[in-house]
Amino acid sequence: MDLELIITSFPKLLGATLITLKLLSASLFFGLILGLFFAILRLNRNKLISGFAYGYSYVFRGTPLLVQIFIIYFGLGQIEYLRSTFLWVILKEPYWCAIIAFSLNTGAYTSEILRSAFETIKPGIIEAGRSLGLNKVFIFTKIQIPIAIKQSLPAYGNEIILMLKGTSLASTVTLMDITGVAKFIISTTFRPVEVFIIAGSIYLFITFLVHNLIKYLEKKYRYQ
Amino acid sequence: MDLISFGDNGWGDELFVAALMTIAVAITAMLIGFLFALIFTPLKLSKYKILNLIANSYTTVVRGVPELLVIYLFFFGGSGAIMYVAQIFGYYDYIEINAFITGATSIGIISGAYSTEVFRGAIQSIDKGQFEACHVLGLKKYIYFFKVIMPQMLRLAIPNLSNVWQITLKDTSLISVTGLVEIMRQSYIAAGSTRDPLFFYSFAALLYLILTFLSMKLINRLEKNYSRGY
Numbered sequence: 001m002d003l004e005l006i007i008t009s010f011p012k013l014l015g016a017t018l019i020t021l022k023l024l025s026a027s028l029f030f031g032l033i034l035g036l037f038f039a040i041l042r043l044n045r046n047k048l049i050s051g052f053a054y055g056y057s058y059v060f061r062g063t064p065l066l067v068q069i070f071i072i073y074f075g076l077g078q079i080e081y082l083r084s085t086f087l088w089v090i091l092k093e094p095y096w097c098a099i100i101a102f103s104l105n106t107g108a109y110t111s112e113i114l115r116s117a118f119e120t121i122k123p124g125i126i127e128a129g130r131s132l133g134l135n136k137v138f139i140f141t142k143i144q145i146p147i148a149i150k151q152s153l154p155a156y157g158n159e160i161i162l163m164l165k166g167t168s169l170a171s172t173v174t175l176m177d178i179t180g181v182a183k184f185i186i187s188t189t190f191r192p193v194e195v196f197i198i199a200g201s202i203y204l205f206i207t208f209l210v211h212n213l214i215k216y217l218e219k220k221y222r223y224q
Numbered sequence: 225m226d227l228i229s230f231g232d233n234g235w236g237d238e239l240f241v242a243a244l245m246t247i248a249v250a251i252t253a254m255l256i257g258f259l260f261a262l263i264f265t266p267l268k269l270s271k272y273k274i275l276n277l278i279a280n281s282y283t284t285v286v287r288g289v290p291e292l293l294v295i296y297l298f299f300f301g302g303s304g305a306i307m308y309v310a311q312i313f314g315y316y317d318y319i320e321i322n323a324f325i326t327g328a329t330s331i332g333i334i335s336g337a338y339s340t341e342v343f344r345g346a347i348q349s350i351d352k353g354q355f356e357a358c359h360v361l362g363l364k365k366y367i368y369f370f371k372v373i374m375p376q377m378l379r380l381a382i383p384n385l386s387n388v389w390q391i392t393l394k395d396t397s398l399i400s401v402t403g404l405v406e407i408m409r410q411s412y413i414a415a416g417s418t419r420d421p422l423f424f425y426s427f428a429a430l431l432y433l434i435l436t437f438l439s440m441k442l443i444n445r446l447e448k449n450y451s452r453g454y
Contacts (some may be wrong), residue, residue, distance in 0.1 A: 075422035168290030
């Protein structure tokens with residue numbers, strides 16, 4: 001065990017934590033919007049629209065995240081047309097490519113979580129709202145969404161942790177997140193165990209925080 | 225279409241072999257995972273706190289740390305660890321472990337953590353009366369486990385194991401960083417030499433979709449088989 005290496009590499013890895021957290025929060029934010037959007041499409045009566053949403057979630061859940069990043073980062077740059085549009089400003093940055101891939105991926109999982117949450121809402125609650133003369137938008141935003149959020153909290157907590165682990169793939173497109181820095185230190189010092197212990201502890205600590213946050217929220221939003 | 229033709233001009237045969245490699249790694253990893261689950265599930269259900277702690281730290285650490293980090297640990301540290309053990313037994317030559325074993329072991333340890341949780345949940349949801357009945361009947365330990373508990377546990381575990389299989393199958397793509405030529409690595413090579421990454425990575429995505437689709441069909445059939453009588 002090389003204590004000195006542990007002490008010197010800890011601040012480097014802690015610095016990289018910032019990038020990991022940035023990637024995580026950005027992709028969760030966009031993923032939640034995408035997820036909500038596709039969950040609403042899934043509940044649409046039109047077969048074509050719900051089929052499209054199902055296809056989206058099937059494709060993104062059925063393929064590895066690594067493939068998705070590579071398609072967006074290496075693949076999209078190949079299309080000549082894209083290079084001439086404003087999109088290229090975003091697509092040439094590995095940081096944004098990673099966020100796009102992560103958001104699409106977590107969006108697919110989130111849409112499944114939210115869809116099942118919407119489906120478990122008892123129809124009686126919605127009917128009650130309707131018979132009170134509330135309009136559709138009001139029922140959706142004030143009744144369905146709060147219940148669905150509460151319902152999907154445990155599953156969404158798991159998804160946050162999966163996404164945290166997913167951000168490690170950003171290191172494959174040259175980003176220096178925790179895993180990227182860890183790999184760099186390992187390949188220059190050949191001390192995998194020490195680096196694994198520090199990097200792993202940082203990830204576990206974030207997991208621990210997320211876990212407790214979700215627990216707290218679950219308690220807060222429990223039925224009275 | 226030329227790009228994926230079989231033979232010298234296309235990448236069809238290479239990608240086909242790579243897909244077989246992906247399946248081989250995934251199955252090996254899943255089996256290694258079962259081995260780990262076989263060790264750690266009893267520890268999780270044990271009466272002794274210390275054994276619980278060991279099993280809990282295994283599942284918590286492995287499920288909380290990115291797969292890629294675990295793979296790097298084994299890729300860079302694997303042969304070192306083996307050589308260290310070999311030196312104790314008086315073997316001083318350089319030992320190199322091949323990428324297949326490194327990859328399958330690291331993914332196996334990850335999938336083992338998930339399988340352990342699945343088996344624990346399944347055993348815990350078996351009715352207590354079943355265990356008590358075995359005791360009362362004085363069944364031998366292995367009959368009690370293989371003939372009574374195991375069949376009931378499998379029925380409850382299969383739907384969740386199919387999730388573990390999906391995770392394992394998708395995790396195999398990460399082994400490409402160690403240089404093992406599976407779907408992802410082969411696509412990377414093909415994309416590099418033809419300068420057509422969009423096509424090859426999309427094709428890789430399609431291959432993964434086909435694999436997940438086919439395995440779901442197979443598992444559904446298995447699930448029906450184990451749910452006879454319910």
